[in-house]
Amino acid sequence: MERGFVSLGSSLLYLQQKLNVSANNISNLGTYGFKKDTVIGQSFNGILSDEMSKNISPAEVRLNSGENMFKPGVYIMSTVTDFKQGILEETGKYNDLALHGEGFLVFEGQNGPVYGRGDSLSVDEQGFLAVTGKGRITGRNGFIQVGKSEYVIDRSGNVAVNGRLVERINVINFADPKSLTKTGNGTFIHTAGDENIILNPDVLFVQGSLEASNSDLSEETVTLSDVLRKYEAVQRAFQMADQIYGLAVNDLGKV
Amino acid sequence: MIQGFYTAKTAVKYIQYGIDVTAHNIANANTVGFKKSTPVFKEALQSAFEKEYPADDDPVYNIGNGSHIGQVRKDMSQGALTQTGRELDLAVNGEGFLTLIDAGGNVSYTRGGSFFLEHRQNRLSISDGHGNFLVDRNMNIITLPSGVKEILIRENGTVTADGTVISRVNGVLFDNPEGLLIIEKGLFNPTDSSGEATVADIVIHQGRLEMSNVDLILEMTELIKHQRMFQMNAKIISVTDELDSMANKLRK
Numbered sequence: 001m002e003r004g005f006v007s008l009g010s011s012l013l014y015l016q017q018k019l020n021v022s023a024n025n026i027s028n029l030g031t032y033g034f035k036k037d038t039v040i041g042q043s044f045n046g047i048l049s050d051e052m053s054k055n056i057s058p059a060e061v062r063l064n065s066g067e068n069m070f071k072p073g074v075y076i077m078s079t080v081t082d083f084k085q086g087i088l089e090e091t092g093k094y095n096d097l098a099l100h101g102e103g104f105l106v107f108e109g110q111n112g113p114v115y116g117r118g119d120s121l122s123v124d125e126q127g128f129l130a131v132t133g134k135g136r137i138t139g140r141n142g143f144i145q146v147g148k149s150e151y152v153i154d155r156s157g158n159v160a161v162n163g164r165l166v167e168r169i170n171v172i173n174f175a176d177p178k179s180l181t182k183t184g185n186g187t188f189i190h191t192a193g194d195e196n197i198i199l200n201p202d203v204l205f206v207q208g209s210l211e212a213s214n215s216d217l218s219e220e221t222v223t224l225s226d227v228l229r230k231y232e233a234v235q236r237a238f239q240m241a242d243q244i245y246g247l248a249v250n251d252l253g254k255v
Numbered sequence: 256m257i258q259g260f261y262t263a264k265t266a267v268k269y270i271q272y273g274i275d276v277t278a279h280n281i282a283n284a285n286t287v288g289f290k291k292s293t294p295v296f297k298e299a300l301q302s303a304f305e306k307e308y309p310a311d312d313d314p315v316y317n318i319g320n321g322s323h324i325g326q327v328r329k330d331m332s333q334g335a336l337t338q339t340g341r342e343l344d345l346a347v348n349g350e351g352f353l354t355l356i357d358a359g360g361n362v363s364y365t366r367g368g369s370f371f372l373e374h375r376q377n378r379l380s381i382s383d384g385h386g387n388f389l390v391d392r393n394m395n396i397i398t399l400p401s402g403v404k405e406i407l408i409r410e411n412g413t414v415t416a417d418g419t420v421i422s423r424v425n426g427v428l429f430d431n432p433e434g435l436l437i438i439e440k441g442l443f444n445p446t447d448s449s450g451e452a453t454v455a456d457i458v459i460h461q462g463r464l465e466m467s468n469v470d471l472i473l474e475m476t477e478l479i480k481h482q483r484m485f486q487m488n489a490k491i492i493s494v495t496d497e498l499d500s501m502a503n504k505l506r507k
Contacts, residue, residue, distance in 0.1 A: 010307075012502070016257050017304070017318065019498065023259030023491045024319035027266035029484045030273070030296040031322050039316075047308045075307040079316045092332070120295065120328070123431075133297075133325075148430045148450075182317055184300035191313070217487060224494050235501045242506060 003072060004241040007044070008234055010073030014041050015231045017076055022223045025215040033086070033117040033186045034213035037079045044072040081188075083177050086214040088206055094150055095121045098211040103171040103203035104188070107135040108143070114187040115172070115180065118211055123148065129159065133185055139167035153207040173201035257498055258302070258318070263491035265299060265321030270485045272324055277477050280469045288346075288366040288441040289467035290331055293477075297325035331432045334468040336460060342406055343370040343381065346465040350432070351457030352443065354425040355387035356396060363387060363442040364427060364435070364452065367465055372399070379403065385440055391422040392454060398422075408461040426457030 018039045028034040088098050097118040099105070104115035107130075119131045129144040129151075130136045136143050144159050144167040152160045157169035174180060179192035190196070273294040283289040299322055303315040336346050345367040347353065352364035358375075370389065373382040379399040381389040388396040391414075399406065399416050407415040412424035429435060434448030445452060 016259075016498065019257060019491075019495060020259040020262060020318050023262040023488075023495070024321060026484075026487050026491055027262050027321040028296070028298050028319070029266075029487065030270070030480070031298050032295070034298055037317075037319065042308075076304070076316055077306070077308075078313070079318060093330075181313075182301055182319070184298050184319065186298050217483070220487070221490075224490065228494055228497060231498050231501055235505060238505050239507055 004245075005238070007073035008238045008241065010075060011234045012231065012238075014039075014074045014076060015227050015234065018223065019227045021079060022220050022227070026217075026220050028213055029215050029217065031186070031213050032089075032210040033119055034215065035081050035083055035086075035117075035182075036213070036215045037081050037182070039079055040077045041074045042077045043074050047075065078178075080178065081180065081182055082214065084214050086211040088209045089212050090209050092208050093120070094152075094208060096208055096210050097121055097153060098206045098209040099171070099203050100206055100211075101201065101203040103173045103201040106138045106170050106172060107131060107187070108138055109135045109187070112189075113138075114183070114189055116187045118206075118209075119186065120210070134187055138170045140170050141167065143167075144169065153205050155204050155206075157203075157205045169205065171201065171203050171205075173198040173203075257495045258320070259491055260495040260499075262319070262321040263488040263495070265323060266488040267485060267492065269294075269296065269322060269324045270481050270488065274478065274481050274485070276327055277474055277481065281471065281474050281478075284467055284469045284471055284474075286441075286467050287464045288334070288368050289469065290329055290334075290366075290437075291467070291469045291474075292327045292329050294327050295325045296322050299323055329433045329435070329437075330468060331435075332468050334466045336463045336465055338462065339464055340462050341369065342462065343372070344368070344462055344464050345370060345408065346460045346463040347426070348458040348460055351426050351428050351455060352432075352452070353459070354390050354394070354427055354452070355383060355442070356390050356394065357387045362394075363438060363444055365442055367459075368441055369464070383440070383442075387442065390425050392425050394425065397424070408459060410458050410460065411456060412459050424459060426455055426459065427452035428455040428457070429453075 021037050021039050025036040083102065085100065088100060099118045104117065107114045107116060114134060116134055121129055122132050123146060124130045124136065127145050127147040128136050129146050146159065146161050146166060149161050157171060159166045159169060174190065175196050175198055176192065179196055180188040180190055183189055276292050276294045280291040299320040301317040301319050303317055305315055336348060345353065347367050353367060355363050355365055368383060370381050371384050373380055379401050380396050391397050397414060403416045405417055408424065412426055413420055414422045414424060429445065429452060430450035431448055434446050435443040436446050438444050
């Protein structure tokens with residue numbers, strides 16, 4: 001009997017998470033290098049048929065997944081990051097770097113490499129090119145030492161100081177960007193194997209610009225209204241189910 | 256409460272700070288030697304949620320928690336130089352700072368401004384009007400002969416009183432001028448981020464003032480941008496509020 005509640009409840013939770021993701025996208029409208037997220041949900045039937053396509057019987061599916069299996073409704077499969085290019089905003093500062101095209105800079109983080117788009121660059125104590133909070137930027141042959149002088153980065157990522165070529169910035173891409181996990185602060189970590197890495201993708205380096213957030217205000221507004229009305233509908237259905245159960249419990253046996 | 260409520264709250268709070276920065280820039284659009292700032296927004300950390308039915312290897316999905324201001328960046332770019340013709344109006348053209356020292360020996364740096372002649376312990380020196388004196392390359396306060404009629408400061412900083420060279424203004428450079436700390440009245444102090452001052456040849460213009468580097472059109476677009484962002488986040492707050500009220504009425 002309470003199955004109606006379970007499935008409606010799952011839908012409420014799903015819509016809330018959808019709103020949370022939308023709120024985060026909107027919250028980061030002004031964050032340079034931000035990439036928006038979308039929630040991917042799937043109905044229970046979808047999950048069931050996925051399981052069944054593994055050539056096992058429904059009974060086995062139930063056995064394999066234990067009590068969890070009897071929960072109809074809608075469930076979150078994942079949050080997917082949209083890596084669409086953001087608009088490049090000119091800042092005119094030599095230490096701002098934006099990427100145009102699909103690719104990521106490689107930072108030497110504290111626990112292995114992290115990946116990210118362009119940012120405001122700084123120079124660490126040893127004179128290496130870095131981004132505060134992300135780590136040193138890796139070049140083709142190691143870190144990039146620029147010292148205290150002003151540097152020039154050309155379209156293909158060659159860093160030059162006083163007209164002398166120092167190093168070329170390393171940039172990579174991923175065959176399946178779904179294997180990247182957002183860690184906040186504009187960084188990603190990679191969880192799949194090395195075969196997923198594409199070396200030297202076609203990316204333009206733009207010095208003196210920053211990549212604006214790719215969140216879309218109008219799209220998020222639509223999501224907002226969508227979530228709001230669906231939530232309302234589910235709430236009504238919930239109330240109706242409650243009424244029906246009320247009838248069943250209290251009035252069915254009455255003469 | 257729904258997490259989105261707090262996510263939007265972070266943005267509403269920090270966009271307000273952003274508007275404060277813009278307001279400060281606009282308020283100083285006509286301040287001599289003013290250097291504008293820009294807020295830089297950063298993404299907050301992610302929260303992991305457990306999946307009910309993990310279809311792939313990853314048992315969790317991530318949702319962000321909003322944004323915050325990572326830093327307020329100073330823009331040390333050159334402001335326009337205006338001709339005033341006044342003898343003790345000084346401006347630095349290009350990179351660099353003038354060195355000042357107060358009676359207590361505290362050193363600070365400035366991009367220039369209107370200076371005045373001031374008697375200090377019976378000696379005539381050049382002051383910024385707030386007790387800070389212009390120093391020479393040996394960090395001694397520049398002293399002018401009393402009764403001086405004409406003071407000439409050349410582009411390289413040499414100070415001439417009635418035709419005799421008496422001193423040279425101490426010009427300095429910083430590795431990272433954006434890291435300087437603004438203390439007050441157009442004075443800067445070095446920080447760890449800016450590095451120490453190094454004596455250098457800078458270009459000084461006498462009879463000119465460096466105007467504010469604020470671009471009003473840019474600030475207005477910034478303001479509109481922030482206003483829209485603020486509105487949108489405020490809308491999220493009202494929508495989450497509505498959802499919560501609906502959740503409260505699930506059971507009539």
